[in-house]
Amino acid sequence: MPKNIPLKTYRAKRDFKKTVEPVGKVQKKRPQKKATIFVIQRHEATRTHFDLRLEITGVLKSWAVPKGPSLDPAIKRLAVETEDHPMEYATFEGVIPEGNYGAGPVMVWDFGTFENIKTQSLKKCYEQGHIEFFLHGKKLNGAFALIRTHLSQTKPAWLLVKMKDEYASIKKNPVKNQTKSAKTGRTMKQISKEG
Numbered sequence: 001m002p003k004n005i006p007l008k009t010y011r012a013k014r015d016f017k018k019t020v021e022p023v024g025k026v027q028k029k030r031p032q033k034k035a036t037i038f039v040i041q042r043h044e045a046t047r048t049h050f051d052l053r054l055e056i057t058g059v060l061k062s063w064a065v066p067k068g069p070s071l072d073p074a075i076k077r078l079a080v081e082t083e084d085h086p087m088e089y090a091t092f093e094g095v096i097p098e099g100n101y102g103a104g105p106v107m108v109w110d111f112g113t114f115e116n117i118k119t120q121s122l123k124k125c126y127e128q129g130h131i132e133f134f135l136h137g138k139k140l141n142g143a144f145a146l147i148r149t150h151l152s153q154t155k156p157a158w159l160l161v162k163m164k165d166e167y168a169s170i171k172k173n174p175v176k177n178q179t180k181s182a183k184t185g186r187t188m189k190q191i192s193k194e195g
């Protein structure tokens with residue numbers, strides 16, 4: 001991802017007169033140290049996928065996870081890094097109108113806070129391509145790792161994997177069984193209809 005201008009790629013891809021997504025402010029350093037936030041959005045675009053976003057350095061670092069997260073530590077899920085999103089995107093739920101980038105309904109599937117469980121800063125971990133984080137979500141809890149496997153200018157590939165802890169499970173399948181919005185309780189169908 002180009003690093004010099006924050007949110008440049010995000011904004012370049014969108015026409016804010018046409019889409020309903022937030023323009024977003026470029027955040028300065030947070031005034032107080034608050035817990036860092038995450039969101040996972042279910043996005044029915046050309047293909048359905050889950051967008052995992054973690055607050056790192058004042059933006060939402062973003063990964064498109066085609067199959068969504070698994071709670072089974074033996075399962076590695078491809079997570080393709082996408083452009084940084086503004087912090088305001090964390091609460092975005094609605095329908096991106098046809099003809100726009102990413103057109104289709106977006107659900108706030110899960111949200112909450114997370115902790116960096118490595119000793120290095122999140123920024124450093126991100127740059128080095130190995131992030132370990134503990135989620136406190138409405139659906140997901142526990143430790144996950146994101147590990148970069150392929151460095152590319154446009155689409156770096158990472159793997160998302162559940163780390164072994166009390167929240168790991170080979171049986172539970174939240175992607176399949178918990179299908180409503182963590183924000184509004186709506187189904188994907190309702191979001192598509194209501195916007």
Ligand code: MN
Nearest residue numbers: 043051064102
């Ligand atoms: Mn998406």
